[in-house]
Amino acid sequence: MNERSGVRFWLLSFALVAIVLLAGFALWLNDDTPPFDESWSIAAPASQGMDQMALEALDDELVRRSTDAWLVVRNGKIVHEWYRDPSVNRRFGAASMSKALVGGLGLMLAADRGLLQWEQPASQYVDSWRDVPQRSAVTLWQLANHSSGMAHPVEPDEAGEEAALWETRFWERHDDLMRHIEQDVPFLFQPGTAVSYSGPGYVVLSRALGEAMRGSEWTDLKSLLDKELMTQLDLHPQSWSIGYDDDLFRVDGLNLHATWGGAAFTLRATARIGQLLLQRGVWQKRQLLSDHVVKRAITFDGMTTTPTSIQTGQQPAPALGWWSNEFGALKSLPRDAFLAAGAGHRVLIVVPSLDLVIVRYGKRLGVDHWDGDFWQVLDEVLLAPVIHAIDDDHQSATCCQ
Numbered sequence: 001m002n003e004r005s006g007v008r009f010w011l012l013s014f015a016l017v018a019i020v021l022l023a024g025f026a027l028w029l030n031d032d033t034p035p036f037d038e039s040w041s042i043a044a045p046a047s048q049g050m051d052q053m054a055l056e057a058l059d060d061e062l063v064r065r066s067t068d069a070w071l072v073v074r075n076g077k078i079v080h081e082w083y084r085d086p087s088v089n090r091r092f093g094a095a096s097m098s099k100a101l102v103g104g105l106g107l108m109l110a111a112d113r114g115l116l117q118w119e120q121p122a123s124q125y126v127d128s129w130r131d132v133p134q135r136s137a138v139t140l141w142q143l144a145n146h147s148s149g150m151a152h153p154v155e156p157d158e159a160g161e162e163a164a165l166w167e168t169r170f171w172e173r174h175d176d177l178m179r180h181i182e183q184d185v186p187f188l189f190q191p192g193t194a195v196s197y198s199g200p201g202y203v204v205l206s207r208a209l210g211e212a213m214r215g216s217e218w219t220d221l222k223s224l225l226d227k228e229l230m231t232q233l234d235l236h237p238q239s240w241s242i243g244y245d246d247d248l249f250r251v252d253g254l255n256l257h258a259t260w261g262g263a264a265f266t267l268r269a270t271a272r273i274g275q276l277l278l279q280r281g282v283w284q285k286r287q288l289l290s291d292h293v294v295k296r297a298i299t300f301d302g303m304t305t306t307p308t309s310i311q312t313g314q315q316p317a318p319a320l321g322w323w324s325n326e327f328g329a330l331k332s333l334p335r336d337a338f339l340a341a342g343a344g345h346r347v348l349i350v351v352p353s354l355d356l357v358i359v360r361y362g363k364r365l366g367v368d369h370w371d372g373d374f375w376q377v378l379d380e381v382l383l384a385p386v387i388h389a390i391d392d393d394h395q396s397a398t399c400c401q
Helices: 003-029 052-064 095-112 140-144 156-162 165-172 177-184 199-213 221-230 267-278 291-297 373-388 393-398
Strands: 067-074 077-083 249-251 254-256 338-342 346-351 356-362
Touching: 052 067, 052 077, 052 373, 067 267, 077 267, 095 140, 095 199, 095 221, 095 267, 095 291, 095 338, 095 346, 140 199, 165 177, 165 199, 177 199, 177 249, 199 221, 199 249, 199 254, 267 346, 267 356, 346 373, 356 373
Parallel strands: none
Antiparallel strands: 067 077, 067 356, 249 254, 338 346, 346 356
C-alpha cells in the first residue's frame, strides 16, 4: 500500500467511525424504545383537572434546578412526564428513598405475611443485642421511624481522620459492616423518646428482615419484594434493583440486602409503587398489601412524646421509612400526603385526597439541609407549582387543610 492509499484508507475508516457514532447519537436523541411499563394510561392534563401550560412551565424551572426526570400521575393516569435523558427505561438511584421503597415495603410485606411484628424488639433477631440493656429495648418500628436513638455517621468529607471505625465501615459498606453497626454505634437517647435520623438503624433492619425470612419460602428480601409485590405490579425485572449494584452482605448464612440506600427504579416503577399505596394496597382488584398495614405504615406513631420540630410542622413526621405530612410541614399539601425522600430532592409524593402522585429524580433543587431547608425548598420549588396546576373543584375543596 502506497502512502496516498494509506491516507485514503485511514480517512475512509475515520469517516465510517464518525458515521456510526453520529447514527448512535441520533438514535439516542430520538430514542423511541418502548417503556418497560406500557400499562399506564396516558391522559391530557386538562382531562384530569390539571393545567398543561403550568406543568410545562415547571419543566423549565426544574431543568434549571438539575432535574433528571419527573412525572405526575392524576387519577391513576400519567398526565405529565419529562426526561433529560430520552431513555424512559433508565433506572435512577433512589438514595435514601430506599428506606421507604425497600426497607418500608419489606417491613410491610413481612408483617402482612406473618413473618414479624413491628412492635417486636429487634433483639429477637439480633443475638448480640439480647443482653445489652439499651439495645435490647429497641423495636423494629423505632429503627424504621428514626426514634431508636442510634447515631448517624458524619459525612466522610466532614469527619476526616476523626471518623470512628463504624462510621468508616458504614460509608465503605465494608464486609463486616453489620457487626460494627450492631456493636459499636452509640445511642444518643433512650429509644422512643426523640427523633434523630439514623442510617445505621436500617442496617439493623436489614439483618432483622433476613432473620425473619430464614427458613421461609422467600430466600431473601429481594425475592420477597419480587414475588409478592413487583411481579404483581407487572414491573419489568430491569425497572428496579435493590442494594448497591445488587451487592449482598452475607451474615450467618443469610443474604442481606441494603435497606438504607442503593436501590434504583425507573420513574414509572417508582410512581407505580406510590399509586399502589394511594389505593391502600389494591392493584387491579387484588389486595397486595392489607389496608391496615398500609395505613399504619404511612402514619406517625410509636413516640413517648412528639418532638417539637414535628409537632410544629418544621419537618414531616417519620413513619415506616415514609414521611407523613400529618402535622402540615409541607404547607402546599393536604395533611394526608406522605412521601419517600432521598438526598438531592429525590422524592415520591403521594396525596390520596387529590388522587395525585409526583416523582422527581435529580440533584438538589436548592439548599438541602435535611433537618430544615430540604423540606422548604421541596415545597416551594416543586410541590406548590404542581398544586397550583390543579384547576378543578376537587383541589379547592380539599387543599390544604
